[in-house]
């Protein structure tokens with residue numbers, strides 16, 4: 001992660017000291033590197049250059065939906081993968097093109113389908129027959145034709161945390177592979193939908209290529225079956241899911257390693273290759289962001305020590321929700337400080353409110369620390385539990401820093417609520 005480095009022990013993001021970010025914007029605070037996000041996107045773009053259609057990167061908005069992040073990706077030419085009309089409005093507000101949007105998710109509501117058709121999105125990834133019927137109905141009422149792919153569930157174990165596995169038969173996602181051909185035939189007979197592709201996404205934080213390649217084999221088999229039936233597939237959407245290195249023992253494949261295997265598989269089969277779409281989220285932004293937080297104090301008990309910080313599970317949920325590991329370091333490294341072993345915990349009233357367990361850190365009361373790998377599924381999963389304000393977000397570009405979302409205030413929270421008296 002070349003965008004994070006140390007200058008005489010002091011941690012910088014690009015050319016900005018993290019201590020100066022804390023001084024200017026306070027803590028807790030998410031800090032993102034522009035060059036980190038750009039590198040993440042460009043790796044995919046480059047890895048798809050061999051595609052006859054140029055390939056498409058549709059960044060998964062759910063990973064980090066801050067408008068400035070979406071806007072910088074839109075400027076690079078990125079498409080977007082969305083799962084709600086809210087995400088679509090964010091893409092449009094950030095200057096993204098509706099025509100580069102792929103709409104996924106198990107339940108797209110009528111109003112969402114209507115809006116997506118209005119802005120002429122690139123493709124609906126359909127996850128059930130009922131959804132297909134609804135898309136037909138809405139498109140017909142608008143006298144439009146909806147471009148679609150079916151999202152296939154291949155029943156393959158992605159070997160990740162069970163909560164983020166999406167391609168097993170017990171998961172709610174997609175259409176069973178054995179039923180896919182029948183549903184395609186049904187779609188082919190509908191006047192207001194047009195089949196353009198096929199899609200698959202088997203999970204997130206995937207660390208080995210085998211399940212991804214196995215899923216791809218299943219999809220290629222279906223593409224052939226469909227071809228034999230006269231149904232043409234213009235693109236294969238292979239989803240997202242590539243993992244990142246949260247801890248030293250994780251070694252995810254790079255986008256170029258993964259996509260060169262996809263390329264070989266396609267070329268083995270035929271010369272007539274469909275375009276490839278990828279929908280990465282985490283592998284573009286996770287490593288470009290940190291959560292910057294302050295140690296309020298070290299609490300010693302006869303059993304262990306706790307570093308009680310000003311961030312909590314409401315700011316970064318992943319450790320509490322998945323037992324996820326995120327590397328933690330002091331912002332200013334000082335060898336003269338004694339190393340302590342501690343649980344890094346927040347102030348929320350839950351024993352599950354921790355960011356790290358049994359960490360060895362050279363820290364004292366008042367020190368700043370960073371939590372790495374927080375650019376994806378960080379701020380976007382934050383909440384107001386315990387009436388805590390969501391943290392600020394800052395984007396760094398070279399030696400410049402910019403507030404891209406201000407810290408919430410209690411007034412922000414209260415203004416959405418009505419008391420019995422003033423509600424009339």
Ligand SMILES: Cc1ncc(COP(=O)(O)O)c(C=O)c1O
Pocket residue numbers: 060063081104105166201203204205239240241242279280281282283
């Ligand atoms: C349909 C779909 N596409 C893309 C993604 C992005 O996944 P990741 O952030 O693991 O790349 C997800 C989330 O898992 C998803 O559900």
Ligand SMILES: N[C@@H](CCCC[NH3+])C(=O)O
Pocket residue numbers: 062164204205318376377
């Ligand atoms: N929220 C998850 C990823 C979800 C992927 C969405 N399909 C995480 O933090 O790892």
